[in-house]
Amino acid sequence: MRRLRASAFARDLVRENRLSPADFIFPVFVLEGSGQREAVPSMPGVERLSVDLLVEQAREVAALGIPALALFPVVPAQRKSLDAAEAWNPDGLVQRAVKTLKDALPELGIITDVALDPYTTHGQDGIIDDTGYVLNDVTSETLVKQALSHAVAGADVVAPSDMMDGRIGAIRQRLETEGHLNTLILAYAAKYASSYYGPFRDAVGSSGNIKGGNKFSYQMDPGNSDEALHECALDLAEGADMIMVKPGMPYLDIARRVKQELKVPTFAYQVSGEYAMHMAAFERGWLAQEPVMLESLLAFKRAGCDGILTYFAVAAARALQ
Numbered sequence: 247m248r249r250l251r252a253s254a255f256a257r258d259l260v261r262e263n264r265l266s267p268a269d270f271i272f273p274v275f276v277l278e279g280s281g282q283r284e285a286v287p288s289m290p291g292v293e294r295l296s297v298d299l300l301v302e303q304a305r306e307v308a309a310l311g312i313p314a315l316a317l318f319p320v321v322p323a324q325r326k327s328l329d330a331a332e333a334w335n336p337d338g339l340v341q342r343a344v345k346t347l348k349d350a351l352p353e354l355g356i357i358t359d360v361a362l363d364p365y366t367t368h369g370q371d372g373i374i375d376d377t378g379y380v381l382n383d384v385t386s387e388t389l390v391k392q393a394l395s396h397a398v399a400g401a402d403v404v405a406p407s408d409m410m411d412g413r414i415g416a417i418r419q420r421l422e423t424e425g426h427l428n429t430l431i432l433a434y435a436a437k438y439a440s441s442y443y444g445p446f447r448d449a450v451g452s453s454g455n456i457k458g459g460n461k462f463s464y465q466m467d468p469g470n471s472d473e474a475l476h477e478c479a480l481d482l483a484e485g486a487d488m489i490m491v492k493p494g495m496p497y498l499d500i501a502r503r504v505k506q507e508l509k510v511p512t513f514a515y516q517v518s519g520e521y522a523m524h525m526a527a528f529e530r531g532w533l534a535q536e537p538v539m540l541e542s543l544l545a546f547k548r549a550g551c552d553g554i555l556t557y558f559a560v561a562a563a564r565a566l567q
């Protein structure tokens with residue numbers, strides 16, 4: 247076996263999987279105002295940006311050959327409510343950010359997150375009843391309005407990350423009747439109730455709202471694997487174009503099964519906690535940043551993913567130039 251490992255040319259020639267900037271989706275946190283830039287303490291190197299600065303960052307993203315951005319809003323407390331009405335405000339932060347980005351960089355794919363957690367006072371992804379239970383169908387109707395407002399603003403891809411049942415079908419139907427025939431749906435079909443999301447909740451400012459709560463009644467149980475295939479099959483039947491598995495590295499087995507059994511475009515989200523643990527080790531000098539970052543991303547390709555949503559997108563794309 248060692249003959250093919252003995253020289254760089256032979257290793258290059260027989261390498262089965264490789265990374266390219268075209269594999270990445272870059273997640274960004276968008277703030278109100280202009281000239282605003284805030285560091286996220288639990289995610290070193292990640293900044294929340296107002297739309298004007300985000301456009302500058304998006305230019306670099308596009309120049310590096312990264313195909314798409316995923317937008318996550320930081321919603322001011324006074325815009326949060328029990329009914330999450332700000333989520334479908336045509337002049338809301340996300341809707342304005344989408345318009346501005348599409349005007350500035352029409353070729354860059356813009357993916358929007360369809361979920362209510364940035365907009366609810368309690369930080370849950372849906373509308374709750376008086377026991378705190380997240381109501382499925384009422385939430386789904388709200389998600390339809392939110393997704394449509396994103397499509398109207400010009401989003402290329404709407405990405406429901408809420409895990410309500412039936413919402414993909416409802417969103418697809420509404421997009422069709424409103425004439426948004428080519429708006430893509432990236433379904434967070436296999437999204438686990440993970441403890442790796444903590445830094446993200448800090449970044450969007452929802453961790454204080456959700457307090458000691460959890461999302462066990464709608465996100466998947468980490469013990470399950472077959473259920474992920476069932477979830478993905480349902481979302482595909484309802485009209486999803488692409489599937490997201492989330493988190494990433496601890497769920498590579500799921501990404502592998504989804505790709506192998508369903509043979510559809512499959513993405514994985516290397517989530518905030520995965521980013522944070524890598525960065526913590528890099529900052530301490532315990533792991534070497536560039537090779538470990540690239541190795542962590544290559545694992546997704548080997549598992550069969552078509553792409554990776556990662557906070558390392560820009561750093562990795564630079565490393566690959």
Ligand SMILES: NCc1[nH]cc(CCC(=O)O)c1CC(=O)O
Pocket residue numbers: 359361362363371407408442443444445446447461516517518519
């Ligand atoms: N709609 C919720 C949402 N959208 C993106 C993330 C997490 C992403 C990350 O950790 O990087 C979450 C997590 C949650 O359920 O609170």
Ligand SMILES: [Mg+2]
Pocket residue numbers: 409410411412435477480481
């Ligand atoms: Mg589902």
